[in-house]
Amino acid sequence: MNTLRASLLLAAKDLRIERRGYQTLGLVIVLGVLIVVVLAMALGTGGAGPGPGAAAILWVAYLFGGTLCFEKTMAVERQDDALAGLLLAPIERGAVFAGKLLANLTLMFCLAAVITPVGILLFHFDLSAAPVRYALITTLGMIGFAAIGTLFAAAAASSRLQGGLLAMLVFPLTLPVVLTSTQLMLATFDPARAQSGAAGLSILVAFDVIFLAASWLAFDLLIEP
Amino acid sequence: MFPPRHGLIPMFWTITLLLLALAGGLLAVYAPTEATMGEVQKIFYLHLPVALNMFLACSVVFVGSVGYAWQRRPAWDDLAQAGAQVAVLLCSVTLITGMIWGRSAWGHWWTWSPRLTFSLMLWLLYVVYLMIRPSIESPQRRALVSAVYGMVAFVDVPLVYLSTKLLPDIHPSGVDLDPAMWVTLIAWSIPITMLTAGLIHARFALNGAVRGAATTEPPVIPTDHRPRMPEAHA
Amino acid sequence: MLISAQQAEFTAERAAAGAAPAVSADGLGCTIDGRRVLSGISLEIPVGAAVSLLGANGAGKSTLLRLLSTLVAPTDGRLRLFGFDGSRATAALRARIGLVGHQSMLYRDLSLLENLEFFGKLYGVPAPRERAMHLITRLGLAGREHDPVRALSRGMTQRVAVARALVHSPPLLLADEPFSGLDASSAAALEELFEALRSGGTTIIMASHDVAQSLRLSRRIIALRAGRVVLDAPSCSLDAEEVLETTGGGG
Numbered sequence: 001m002n003t004l005r006a007s008l009l010l011a012a013k014d015l016r017i018e019r020r021g022y023q024t025l026g027l028v029i030v031l032g033v034l035i036v037v038v039l040a041m042a043l044g045t046g047g048a049g050p051g052p053g054a055a056a057i058l059w060v061a062y063l064f065g066g067t068l069c070f071e072k073t074m075a076v077e078r079q080d081d082a083l084a085g086l087l088l089a090p091i092e093r094g095a096v097f098a099g100k101l102l103a104n105l106t107l108m109f110c111l112a113a114v115i116t117p118v119g120i121l122l123f124h125f126d127l128s129a130a131p132v133r134y135a136l137i138t139t140l141g142m143i144g145f146a147a148i149g150t151l152f153a154a155a156a157a158s159s160r161l162q163g164g165l166l167a168m169l170v171f172p173l174t175l176p177v178v179l180t181s182t183q184l185m186l187a188t189f190d191p192a193r194a195q196s197g198a199a200g201l202s203i204l205v206a207f208d209v210i211f212l213a214a215s216w217l218a219f220d221l222l223i224e225p
Numbered sequence: 226m227f228p229p230r231h232g233l234i235p236m237f238w239t240i241t242l243l244l245l246a247l248a249g250g251l252l253a254v255y256a257p258t259e260a261t262m263g264e265v266q267k268i269f270y271l272h273l274p275v276a277l278n279m280f281l282a283c284s285v286v287f288v289g290s291v292g293y294a295w296q297r298r299p300a301w302d303d304l305a306q307a308g309a310q311v312a313v314l315l316c317s318v319t320l321i322t323g324m325i326w327g328r329s330a331w332g333h334w335w336t337w338s339p340r341l342t343f344s345l346m347l348w349l350l351y352v353v354y355l356m357i358r359p360s361i362e363s364p365q366r367r368a369l370v371s372a373v374y375g376m377v378a379f380v381d382v383p384l385v386y387l388s389t390k391l392l393p394d395i396h397p398s399g400v401d402l403d404p405a406m407w408v409t410l411i412a413w414s415i416p417i418t419m420l421t422a423g424l425i426h427a428r429f430a431l432n433g434a435v436r437g438a439a440t441t442e443p444p445v446i447p448t449d450h451r452p453r454m455p456e457a458h459a
Numbered sequence: 460m461l462i463s464a465q466q467a468e469f470t471a472e473r474a475a476a477g478a479a480p481a482v483s484a485d486g487l488g489c490t491i492d493g494r495r496v497l498s499g500i501s502l503e504i505p506v507g508a509a510v511s512l513l514g515a516n517g518a519g520k521s522t523l524l525r526l527l528s529t530l531v532a533p534t535d536g537r538l539r540l541f542g543f544d545g546s547r548a549t550a551a552l553r554a555r556i557g558l559v560g561h562q563s564m565l566y567r568d569l570s571l572l573e574n575l576e577f578f579g580k581l582y583g584v585p586a587p588r589e590r591a592m593h594l595i596t597r598l599g600l601a602g603r604e605h606d607p608v609r610a611l612s613r614g615m616t617q618r619v620a621v622a623r624a625l626v627h628s629p630p631l632l633l634a635d636e637p638f639s640g641l642d643a644s645s646a647a648a649l650e651e652l653f654e655a656l657r658s659g660g661t662t663i664i665m666a667s668h669d670v671a672q673s674l675r676l677s678r679r680i681i682a683l684r685a686g687r688v689v690l691d692a693p694s695c696s697l698d699a700e701e702v703l704e705t706t707g708g709g710g
Contacts (some may be wrong), residue, residue: 006581013566013577020568020607063369076566084530085564085623089581090550095295148377155370165360169374172350173381176388179342183391200391207384214380221294363492 003098006091010099014073015106024072025110028065032115035061040122054123055134055185056184061119062138062176063145067167069107070146070153073100097219101150108142131220137188140204141181144211146175151215155222179213180204216225234426241423244416248409256409265329270409272322275315275416276344281418282312283351283379285425290375293368297334299436302368305375307428311352311421316348339389350378364436479542481506481631481662482527483658487536489522489686495688496522500536504679506630509657511673511694512666514683514706520666521561523683524633527664528558540631554582557624559634563616566622567609571595571619574608575626582627594622599648614645621649625656632656634665637673650676670699682706 018024039057077083086096120127127134152169171178184200252267289305292298323341324334335341354374361367402410461577480503487500497519501536504510512520525531526538529548538545541551558564565574579587592683595604598618621637637653638646653676657663665672674694682690682705690697690705 006238009577009580013569016573017566017568076568080567081560081562081564082566084558084560084562085578086581087530088553088556088558088564089578090583092583151373151377152370155373165357165651168353169357171348172353173374173377175346175349176381176384179346179388180391183388203387203391206499207388210384214377218377221369222373365492 003092003095005120006095007098007102010086010096011102011106014076014099014103016208017076018073018103018107024069024107027072028068028107028111029114031068032061032065032111033118035064035120036122053186054125055189056182057123058112058116058119059138059141059178059182059185061115061146062108062142062171063171063174064167065111065115066104066108066142067146067149067170069104069111071156071166073103073107074153074156083223093220093223094216096223097150097154097216100123100153101146104146104150105142108146109139112138112142126189133188134185137181137184137201137204140201140208141177144177144204144208145170147208147211147215148173151219151222174211177207179205180207234423237419237423241416241419242351244412244419248412248416251409251412255405257403257405265326268322268325270413271417272319272326273410275322276319276416277414278417278421279312279315279319279347280382281421282308282315282425283347283382284308286312286351286375287379290372292420293372294376297365297368299364299368300433302371303432303436304425304429305356305371306355306432307425309351309375310428311424312351313348313355314424315421316344316351320348321346337392339392343386343389346389347382350381350385364439430457433452478506479539480504481508481541482664483539484545486536487526487527487533487538489519490532490534491522491531495686497526497683499689502681502688502691504662506541506662507660508679509653509658509660509677510664510681511671511677511691512664512681512683513673513702514666515669516672518683518706519686520683521635524558524635524664524666527631528556528633529553530558554627555630557627557629557632559621559624559632559637561635563608563620565608565616565619570605570607571600571611571622571658572604574619575622578623579626584627587626590626591622594625595619596623598652605661612640617641618649620646621652630660631662631664634663636666636668638667638669670702674699674702 025166036057039060043053043057077086087093116127119125149166149170151168156166156169180200180203186205187200248270252270256267256270259266269434285308286305287308289301289303289308292301293305320341323344326343327336327338329335345433354371357374358367358371482502482504484500484502487497487502488495496515500523512523514520522531526533527540529540529545534547540552541555543549543555545552565665566577569577572588574586574597575591575594579590584590592604597600598621599623600615600618603611603615608619611619617637617640621634624632624634634653637649641649650672653663653665663677665673665677674697677694680690680692680694680697680702681688682702684706690702697700
């Protein structure tokens with residue numbers, strides 16, 4: 001079985017399990033909404049809202065929600081030692097990584113699809129100025145973030161690392177992606193800072209390539225029954 | 226003063242401290258006082274060598290991590306850990322001296338200038354390396370996860386640098402120094418580099434000793450039952 | 460009836476490969492987290508053998524099975540499985556091995572059929588759905604195929620776990636205490652299945668607690684104690700008390 005087909009099969013399996021009760025998505029969406037609401041309140045309920053900063057706030061909600069997704073999808077493999085079943089199968093370990101990454105990205109997109117409207121509503125945030133660019137930056141940012149997240153979720157799952165610590169491993173490593181994408185968001189929606197546009201986008205693509213390659217290679221070392 | 230059989234290391238430290246004292250003397254009497262910033266500018270002689278050595282320590286983490294991932298010998302992990310410990314120390318010094326500089330040059334302790342942000346992100350990167358280690362129980366697993374983190378973190382360093390480039394910059398970039406300043410800078414760089422190497426070596430030895438104390442010898446179970454090898458198998 | 464076209468193909472391949480033994484271990488050792496779990500294991504198990512691994516808890520039975528399944532790499536020594544290098548688990552080698560572990564290795568939110576079909580696809584079985592249904596029927600679970608695994612009893616879950624390991628008709632089946640916690644009817648069904656597999660040419664290595672059952676089901680007994688082989692004999696030459704004494708009781 002080739003790696004691409006195996007990856008798709010694995011991702012489809014994860015999403016099928018998710019559809020059995022939406023346990024991960026339910027949790028993650030509530031968390032995302034909570035983050036957005038708390039930040040909206042902290043930034044003042046009376047005023048005009050954070051304006052272009054809303055994009056950055058939403059982005060933070062995606063990332064924290066994403067970290068929870070990584071933990072949950074890997075926990076499925078830990079239960080009843082199903083991961084050993086995958087590692088016994090005649091497939092590349094890279095396929096296990098790619099499958100998990102695809103499943104995680106799908107869940108993160110679902111999360112974004114729900115909490116973005118909430119953010120728009122609460123922050124009076126006008127996304128219509130550049131919806132395609134917003135989606136592009138979000139997608140690119142998520143790919144790099146999910147690559148590192150999927151890698152260290154494998155480490156956390158088999159090391160009995162306590163829950164919250166995955167975020168601690170993932171955030172410092174992905175700070176370049178977080179910083180670049182929030183800067184791009186601000187540049188897109190704040191006319192005063194629209195100088196670093198195109199360069200930032202290509203930097204983001206480069207980050208994705210590097211993070212994908214690094215985590216693909218390192219996953220082989222970390223994944224253990 | 227020192228036991229002769231460990232002569233090399235004390236000698237190394239003595240030379241380092243002497244050179245450091247020399248560098249301090251140069252700073253006090255020889256280095257010119259900069260026109261606009263005055264005495265505070267002299268923190269630069271500490272700031273730059275420490276910042277450069279921080280990268281050296283980060284490379285040591287990388288080397289140790291690659292070594293462990295490749296050979297799985299615990300000594301590599303001790304080295305990577307030592308590198309991270311010294312990297313965090315140097316990064317802290319870089320941040321503090323940078324902030325003191327920033328206070329007098331720009332009037333604020335903290336600005337989101339690219340290099341300050343970069344140092345902060347680097348500091349976080351390696352502090353997490355050290356903080357996450359004790360929460361992994363199995364020593365082999367801890368070493369492996371740390372090695373992967375150490376490798377990815379090193380790859381991350383240029384990315385962090387690149388990402389901070391998007392921020393507006395007020396940090397001095399080109400170094401425009403007169404000869405006396407160069408002499409002082411070099412006089413500081415040598416003992417600081419020696420200090421870095423010495424600290425990494427000391428931490429490496431200490432980490433190894435701590436690990437040695439933590440791992441108990443596996444119990445030897447006497448077996449008085451010899452395998453019985455019959456003539457034929459099924 | 461359990462022999463699929465795939466297994467026939469393997470049998471042919473095996474003949475072509477000059478009948479390399481299923482397992483050939485030389486001085487095999489394994490250290491996990493600084494603890495010596497196995498040392499100096501030297502074995503040769505021919506194709507088609509039925510072997511029971513006996514030993515007390517912590518003697519190293521599970522680790523040895525995980526080593527033979529390629530899940531864990533040996534720390535030292537040499538391991539060859541069907542002539543392949545056992546420390547480098549290639550896809551071709553993994554396709555020849557089935558492992559029934561301590562845990563079921565199943566997704567409890569998916570149904571029996573979904574689980575088996577998924578693993579069938581992963582192993583590249585030609586008609587995974589049919590193969591899954593065939594195994595479900597063979598193991599007496601027909602009618603329950605759409606139930607999620609979490610709804611099954613311990614005995615039924617164990618039968619599905621065995622089906623999972625057999626989904627690609629492996630010529631080598633490794634089973635870690637497959638009979639533990641089973642009721643009489645499940646145990647009987649499983650025993651009958653193992654017997655059928657053995658007569659079909661499958662090599663079976665089974666770790667067990669039950670000495671009497673091992674003597675009945677296997678042709679050869681290998682006993683481990685503190686990570687070493689302390690007994691390796693045909694089961695017809697042994698009686699239960701002798702084995703118990705060698706393994707240090709509790710075995």
